Amino acid sequence: MARLDYSAPGVYIEEVNRGSRAIEGISTAIAGFVGFTEDVRNGAEVFKPILVTNWSQYLKYFARPNSDGYTDFNAYLPHAVNGYFLNGGGRCWIVSIGTQLPGTPKPTALEPATVKINSRGNRASLIFNLRPEQAIGGPIEILVSDGSPRPLPEGTEGEAPANTGEYFTLQIRRGEDILEQYENLTMNSEVQPQVGNYAMAALRNSMYVTVVEASQAGRPLARRPVNGQYELAPPIIPSTPDRFARDVEGLRDDRTGVRGLFEIDEITMIACPDLMRGYEAGLMTLEQVHGIMELMISMCEGSTSGDIPNPPNRMVLFDPPPDRVKPQEVVDWLNNFNRRSMFAALYYPWVKVANPRNAGRPILVPPCGHMMGVWGRIDETRGVHKAPANEVPRGVIGLGYDINFREQELLNPLGINCIRNFPNRGIRIWGARTLVEPEATEWRYISVRRLMSYIERSLELGTQWVVFEPNDAETWARVRRNVSVFLERIWREGALFGATAKQSYYVKCDAQINPPETRMLGRMYIEVGVCPVRPAEFVILRISQWDPSASEDAAA
Template sequence: VRGIFEVDEITMLACPDVMRAYQEQILNLDQVHGIIELMISMCEGSASGDIPNPPNRMVVLDAPPDAVKPQQVVEWLNRFNRRSMFAALYYPWIKVPNPRDRGNPILVPPCGHVMGVWARTDETRGVYKAPANEVPRGVIGLGYDTNFREQELLNPLGINCIRNFPNRGIRIWGARTLVEPDKTEWRYISVRRLISYIEKSLELGTQWVVFEPNDQDLWARVTRTVSNFLERIWREGALFGASPAQAFYVKCDEELNPPETRILGRLYIEVGVCPVRPAEFVVFRISQWNGIEDSE
């Protein structure tokens, strides 16, 4: 697994063979948890420098094959007892055509198809669009048909359901990370991936700054560069606000870069953004009206 993290371009990680190995009794559940823990920890980044920092990856996880019903998935997640804004969990397993026997579909972990939906959404809309209410292509059935009440149990825990809807087909019906439930700012996959995208883009887009004279002229040029990038993604719909001033701010001045930091050869840039969040719940207010206005 560690070899994957030598490739900077990787932004999505999954390992469906982990659950397959557990299904075939090649690995036990504790070993599976150890591998998942390694993947999550490496996606979170490391201050030691062994792993890219800031982190720019998320891992897509599968429920175990023996966690068929919703309550079993909840029990497994409680036993695993690991939360992270850099992980997303999907349930249930999905049915796909069997390449060896077309008459008998097989159940496979959903992470591969989910990553395909993530990539397709990135290309057609952008990382700021939640990869949900989307059709995973090639899926012909589900290992378990989750209903609305069961989703109400799973969704607050960060378990993203794949559901079959009448007349709409099979759709991914969840867009949450596995972050702790009280950390609402990192609840959604699209928000976490957007911030990672911005961080990585700014890191790469400001490489020209290195070894430039650290003065007011440089601070102004850096501010313009970063502001132009953020305004572009605001116009694309990634940031919330009626104007750029409401959507983000960029600060690079003498207050952030006093003489003691300039002596150390450092340049500090402060950036704040307001990401858009998915409309997870649509609330309709319905009332009856007789069409007659009351008048005094």
């Protein structure tokens, strides 16, 4: 780095950075889901988003122990998330809006406020229950670890008690805080006080839990609880029907619901499959469903315009209502919703998948989760500029309605992306449009909208170094190099149209667009123009009869 003063004679070495700073492309396929789950445990909280990277991790947070993760009331979120991962989706954030439909009777299954810890013989050893007065404090954790018998008092002669392996230590924690700790525990009810503590007698004084000994048969070593960390969470209180719509919407400051999901900067695509489950169950009217859909669109648009301080690179995926099965019904519903946006996409019809809770028999579910998984797969294998269409959605065994060519002629111009079943080609996604107004042709395609969002967000993050730099010609030149290198890279990947780089993009940052009056205000303007590739949605083969002899006569 150059020095600003040279006081003593000598030779000085300076390292000068002549190159441009590389702009790294952002992740484009990180999903956000809102819906019902079977359980909420291991640190996950109701209505608050949590990161999940695979199906096993989903089961850790949202399934009961040794469960398949689906629900007895056919919530759509588990099917959507599984379809997302099955189709190539990666990271996603999930907001659970409860473990049962509001207004339904409480399940007769084991309450989450109870945890059973097995012995080494895989039989129940201890059963812990959270004291009711502690439920408001949130979940606690029970940690079982190796222990030892009580050592002889200092100065006492004799042989120390043998460590038979039956002793253990038990901690009760909340977060990083140790609430209670019990040492020298054993399942031997006749243990001598100078050697150890009978676990049931010691834990009887706990302020946080009550404990039941599952069995007194067998040796203490065989009945010793297995080491591990066990969560004891208060019962999940379901939302009431009159509050359900507000809870789904959530609060930005509390990071809950749909609004909380929008506060996660890395999320780029969002869906709420159980909006339709709430509508089916009578928890929400169609107008309330439209209200949540409108909120999702408005937050995407507000982020782009700068009205909402969130990243401007989100899209939302919608599903038609379950009682709108035929094409004309979907068209009428969409006209009734009457909201258009380049940041929304709609897929139709619903898809059939296997339902593990019904012996693998088919169940119709919203297609949004499977579609977002395909988006992620295409981003990974081809790039965000490739339209996520003419692809096979994995895990789909049928469709809720078999669309034909004439029916798609009605749906496609309205931005309704069809999923169709083709003879000998299988089920394929046969649409790649946004829900933008028909006349806004420049934003007609999903791939164009997402490519522009990718470029905008990448440039926003990749030019942060410019802030507080001198607003002069040298900085302008570095900015032009910086941005041009990034755009040339994505042009070479096939994301921009043009035989040469100059035909594909331009970058302008000079005195013409940064005159003295704007520099006085501390502003630097960078103008970027790109020519995105668009999908070949209509392939026209022009065929005619050709007479080669007539052509030769004409040439002569």
